Amino acid sequence: MDTRIGFGYDSHAFKPGVPLRIGGMALEHPEGLAGHSDGDVLLHAVTDALLGAVAAGDIGSFFPPGDPRWKDADSAIFLNTALEELQHAGYGIANVDVTLILAKPKIAPIAPEMRAHLADLLQVEIGQVSIKAKTPEGLNLDHVAQCHAVALVTRIREEEELKSMEAVIESQRQLEDVVDDLLASVHGVPRRKITPVYDTEDIT
Ligand SMILES: [Zn+2]
Known part of the structure:
Protein backbone atom coordinates (compact mmCIF):
# COMPACT_ATOMS: atom_id res chain seq x y z
CA MET A 1 0.00 0.00 0.00
CA ILE A 156 9.27 5.89 -0.11
CA ARG A 157 11.40 2.74 -0.09
CA GLU A 158 10.44 1.32 -3.48
CA GLU A 159 12.62 3.70 -5.48
CA GLU A 160 15.60 3.10 -3.19
CA GLU A 161 15.02 -0.68 -3.33
CA LEU A 162 14.98 -0.58 -7.12
CA LYS A 163 18.21 1.42 -7.18
CA SER A 164 19.98 -0.99 -4.83
CA MET A 165 18.71 -4.01 -6.82
CA GLU A 166 20.04 -2.47 -10.04
CA ALA A 167 23.40 -1.89 -8.36
CA VAL A 168 23.59 -5.55 -7.22
CA ILE A 169 22.68 -6.85 -10.69
CA GLU A 170 25.25 -4.55 -12.31
CA SER A 171 28.01 -5.62 -9.90
CA GLN A 172 27.17 -9.32 -10.54
CA ARG A 173 27.48 -8.74 -14.29
CA GLN A 174 30.84 -7.04 -13.82
CA LEU A 175 32.04 -9.94 -11.63
CA GLU A 176 30.98 -12.51 -14.25
CA ASP A 177 32.82 -10.57 -16.94
CA VAL A 178 36.00 -10.50 -14.84
CA VAL A 179 35.77 -14.28 -14.15
CA ASP A 180 35.17 -15.02 -17.84
CA ASP A 181 38.11 -12.89 -18.90
CA LEU A 182 40.36 -14.63 -16.37
CA LEU A 183 39.26 -18.10 -17.51
CA ALA A 184 39.78 -17.11 -21.13
CA SER A 185 43.25 -15.73 -20.52
CA VAL A 186 44.48 -18.53 -18.19
CA HIS A 187 42.89 -21.65 -19.71
CA GLY A 188 41.87 -20.48 -23.12
CA VAL A 189 38.24 -21.21 -22.17
CA PRO A 190 35.92 -19.24 -24.43
CA ARG A 191 33.61 -16.71 -22.81
CA ARG A 192 30.34 -18.25 -21.69
CA LYS A 193 27.40 -17.91 -23.96
CA ILE A 194 24.88 -15.75 -22.13
CA THR A 195 21.56 -17.56 -21.84
CA PRO A 196 18.44 -15.64 -20.93
CA VAL A 197 16.83 -16.43 -17.57
CA TYR A 198 13.51 -17.23 -19.23
CA ASP A 199 13.05 -19.08 -22.48
CA THR A 200 10.29 -16.89 -23.79
CA GLU A 201 9.04 -19.59 -26.17
CA ASP A 202 8.04 -21.71 -23.19
CA ILE A 203 5.76 -19.02 -21.85
CA THR A 204 2.30 -19.69 -23.16
ZN1 LIG B 1 1.06 13.42 26.71
Whole structure:
Protein backbone atom coordinates (compact mmCIF):
# COMPACT_ATOMS: atom_id res chain seq x y z
CA MET A 1 0.00 0.00 0.00
CA ASP A 2 1.42 3.41 -0.94
CA THR A 3 -0.52 5.64 1.44
CA ARG A 4 -1.45 5.20 5.08
CA ILE A 5 -3.02 7.46 7.71
CA GLY A 6 -2.47 7.82 11.46
CA PHE A 7 -4.41 9.57 14.18
CA GLY A 8 -3.15 10.75 17.57
CA TYR A 9 -4.85 12.30 20.60
CA ASP A 10 -3.49 13.54 23.92
CA SER A 11 -4.53 15.65 26.90
CA HIS A 12 -2.70 17.16 29.88
CA ALA A 13 -3.95 19.23 32.83
CA PHE A 14 -2.52 22.68 33.54
CA LYS A 15 -0.41 22.95 36.67
CA PRO A 16 0.99 26.14 38.29
CA GLY A 17 4.75 26.62 38.45
CA VAL A 18 5.57 24.29 35.55
CA PRO A 19 7.12 25.60 32.29
CA LEU A 20 4.66 25.45 29.39
CA ARG A 21 5.92 23.63 26.30
CA ILE A 22 3.72 23.15 23.24
CA GLY A 23 4.94 22.05 19.82
CA GLY A 24 8.52 21.93 21.10
CA MET A 25 8.40 25.65 22.03
CA ALA A 26 8.61 27.28 25.47
CA LEU A 27 5.58 29.57 25.92
CA GLU A 28 5.21 32.42 28.43
CA HIS A 29 2.37 31.39 30.75
CA PRO A 30 1.87 31.13 34.54
CA GLU A 31 0.97 27.44 34.22
CA GLY A 32 2.48 24.53 32.36
CA LEU A 33 1.19 21.06 31.48
CA ALA A 34 1.57 18.35 34.10
CA GLY A 35 3.12 15.13 32.92
CA HIS A 36 5.93 12.67 33.47
CA SER A 37 7.81 14.23 30.52
CA ASP A 38 7.68 17.92 29.57
CA GLY A 39 3.91 17.47 28.97
CA ASP A 40 4.04 18.65 25.34
CA VAL A 41 0.51 17.69 24.37
CA LEU A 42 1.05 18.58 20.69
CA LEU A 43 4.22 16.55 20.19
CA HIS A 44 2.63 13.58 21.98
CA ALA A 45 -0.41 13.64 19.66
CA VAL A 46 1.79 13.94 16.55
CA THR A 47 4.07 11.13 17.80
CA ASP A 48 1.04 8.85 18.20
CA ALA A 49 -0.29 9.83 14.76
CA LEU A 50 3.04 8.87 13.12
CA LEU A 51 3.33 5.60 15.07
CA GLY A 52 -0.29 4.81 14.27
CA ALA A 53 0.23 5.44 10.55
CA VAL A 54 2.66 2.50 10.36
CA ALA A 55 0.90 0.43 13.10
CA ALA A 56 4.03 0.65 15.28
CA GLY A 57 2.28 0.93 18.66
CA ASP A 58 1.93 4.11 20.67
CA ILE A 59 4.01 6.54 22.68
CA GLY A 60 3.36 4.60 25.92
CA SER A 61 4.70 1.35 24.47
CA PHE A 62 8.01 3.04 23.59
CA PHE A 63 8.23 5.35 26.60
CA PRO A 64 6.40 3.93 29.65
CA PRO A 65 5.23 6.84 31.90
CA GLY A 66 6.80 5.31 35.04
CA ASP A 67 10.28 5.05 33.50
CA PRO A 68 12.63 7.49 35.32
CA ARG A 69 14.60 8.04 32.08
CA TRP A 70 11.67 10.03 30.65
CA LYS A 71 11.09 12.22 33.72
CA ASP A 72 10.86 15.83 32.42
CA ALA A 73 12.13 14.53 29.05
CA ASP A 74 12.10 16.73 25.94
CA SER A 75 9.21 15.30 23.90
CA ALA A 76 11.22 15.83 20.70
CA ILE A 77 12.94 12.56 21.72
CA PHE A 78 9.57 10.76 21.40
CA LEU A 79 8.90 12.41 18.06
CA ASN A 80 12.32 11.37 16.73
CA THR A 81 11.62 7.75 17.68
CA ALA A 82 8.35 7.90 15.75
CA LEU A 83 10.21 9.34 12.74
CA GLU A 84 12.69 6.45 12.93
CA GLU A 85 9.83 3.91 13.06
CA LEU A 86 8.28 5.60 10.04
CA GLN A 87 11.57 5.41 8.15
CA HIS A 88 12.11 1.74 9.09
CA ALA A 89 8.65 0.94 7.75
CA GLY A 90 9.64 2.65 4.48
CA TYR A 91 7.31 5.64 4.77
CA GLY A 92 7.72 9.40 4.72
CA ILE A 93 5.38 12.19 5.83
CA ALA A 94 2.99 13.57 3.22
CA ASN A 95 1.37 16.02 5.64
CA VAL A 96 0.44 16.48 9.29
CA ASP A 97 -2.63 18.36 10.52
CA VAL A 98 -3.06 19.32 14.17
CA THR A 99 -5.89 20.79 16.23
CA LEU A 100 -5.05 22.12 19.69
CA ILE A 101 -7.91 22.69 22.14
CA LEU A 102 -7.12 24.95 25.07
CA ALA A 103 -8.54 28.06 26.75
CA LYS A 104 -5.21 29.86 27.31
CA PRO A 105 -2.74 30.99 26.14
CA LYS A 106 -3.95 32.13 22.71
CA ILE A 107 -2.14 30.10 20.07
CA ALA A 108 -3.16 32.05 16.93
CA PRO A 109 -0.45 34.77 17.30
CA ILE A 110 2.33 32.17 17.60
CA ALA A 111 0.86 29.50 15.31
CA PRO A 112 3.07 30.43 12.31
CA GLU A 113 6.24 30.14 14.43
CA MET A 114 5.00 26.90 16.00
CA ARG A 115 4.22 25.52 12.54
CA ALA A 116 7.73 26.32 11.29
CA HIS A 117 9.26 24.76 14.40
CA LEU A 118 7.17 21.58 14.03
CA ALA A 119 8.13 21.34 10.34
CA ASP A 120 11.81 21.52 11.41
CA LEU A 121 11.31 18.79 14.01
CA LEU A 122 9.55 16.60 11.42
CA GLN A 123 12.20 17.43 8.76
CA VAL A 124 9.53 18.46 6.24
CA GLU A 125 8.53 21.65 4.42
CA ILE A 126 6.29 24.09 6.25
CA GLY A 127 3.56 23.49 3.65
CA GLN A 128 3.28 19.90 4.92
CA VAL A 129 2.36 21.04 8.44
CA SER A 130 -0.84 22.65 9.71
CA ILE A 131 -1.59 23.81 13.27
CA LYS A 132 -5.07 25.01 14.24
CA ALA A 133 -6.21 26.04 17.70
CA LYS A 134 -9.65 26.15 19.32
CA THR A 135 -10.99 27.00 22.75
CA PRO A 136 -12.92 24.26 24.58
CA GLU A 137 -16.35 25.91 24.21
CA GLY A 138 -19.05 24.21 26.27
CA LEU A 139 -16.76 21.46 27.53
CA ASN A 140 -15.92 22.99 30.93
CA LEU A 141 -12.30 21.96 30.33
CA ASP A 142 -10.47 25.28 30.73
CA HIS A 143 -7.85 23.62 32.94
CA VAL A 144 -6.92 21.06 30.29
CA ALA A 145 -5.04 21.16 26.97
CA GLN A 146 -6.06 18.62 24.35
CA CYS A 147 -4.58 17.90 20.95
CA HIS A 148 -5.73 15.89 17.93
CA ALA A 149 -3.36 15.09 15.08
CA VAL A 150 -3.56 13.22 11.78
CA ALA A 151 -0.61 12.21 9.65
CA LEU A 152 -0.72 11.01 6.06
CA VAL A 153 2.36 9.01 5.08
CA THR A 154 3.49 7.65 1.70
CA ARG A 155 5.75 4.77 0.78
CA ILE A 156 9.27 5.89 -0.11
CA ARG A 157 11.40 2.74 -0.09
CA GLU A 158 10.44 1.32 -3.48
CA GLU A 159 12.62 3.70 -5.48
CA GLU A 160 15.60 3.10 -3.19
CA GLU A 161 15.02 -0.68 -3.33
CA LEU A 162 14.98 -0.58 -7.12
CA LYS A 163 18.21 1.42 -7.18
CA SER A 164 19.98 -0.99 -4.83
CA MET A 165 18.71 -4.01 -6.82
CA GLU A 166 20.04 -2.47 -10.04
CA ALA A 167 23.40 -1.89 -8.36
CA VAL A 168 23.59 -5.55 -7.22
CA ILE A 169 22.68 -6.85 -10.69
CA GLU A 170 25.25 -4.55 -12.31
CA SER A 171 28.01 -5.62 -9.90
CA GLN A 172 27.17 -9.32 -10.54
CA ARG A 173 27.48 -8.74 -14.29
CA GLN A 174 30.84 -7.04 -13.82
CA LEU A 175 32.04 -9.94 -11.63
CA GLU A 176 30.98 -12.51 -14.25
CA ASP A 177 32.82 -10.57 -16.94
CA VAL A 178 36.00 -10.50 -14.84
CA VAL A 179 35.77 -14.28 -14.15
CA ASP A 180 35.17 -15.02 -17.84
CA ASP A 181 38.11 -12.89 -18.90
CA LEU A 182 40.36 -14.63 -16.37
CA LEU A 183 39.26 -18.10 -17.51
CA ALA A 184 39.78 -17.11 -21.13
CA SER A 185 43.25 -15.73 -20.52
CA VAL A 186 44.48 -18.53 -18.19
CA HIS A 187 42.89 -21.65 -19.71
CA GLY A 188 41.87 -20.48 -23.12
CA VAL A 189 38.24 -21.21 -22.17
CA PRO A 190 35.92 -19.24 -24.43
CA ARG A 191 33.61 -16.71 -22.81
CA ARG A 192 30.34 -18.25 -21.69
CA LYS A 193 27.40 -17.91 -23.96
CA ILE A 194 24.88 -15.75 -22.13
CA THR A 195 21.56 -17.56 -21.84
CA PRO A 196 18.44 -15.64 -20.93
CA VAL A 197 16.83 -16.43 -17.57
CA TYR A 198 13.51 -17.23 -19.23
CA ASP A 199 13.05 -19.08 -22.48
CA THR A 200 10.29 -16.89 -23.79
CA GLU A 201 9.04 -19.59 -26.17
CA ASP A 202 8.04 -21.71 -23.19
CA ILE A 203 5.76 -19.02 -21.85
CA THR A 204 2.30 -19.69 -23.16
ZN1 LIG B 1 1.06 13.42 26.71
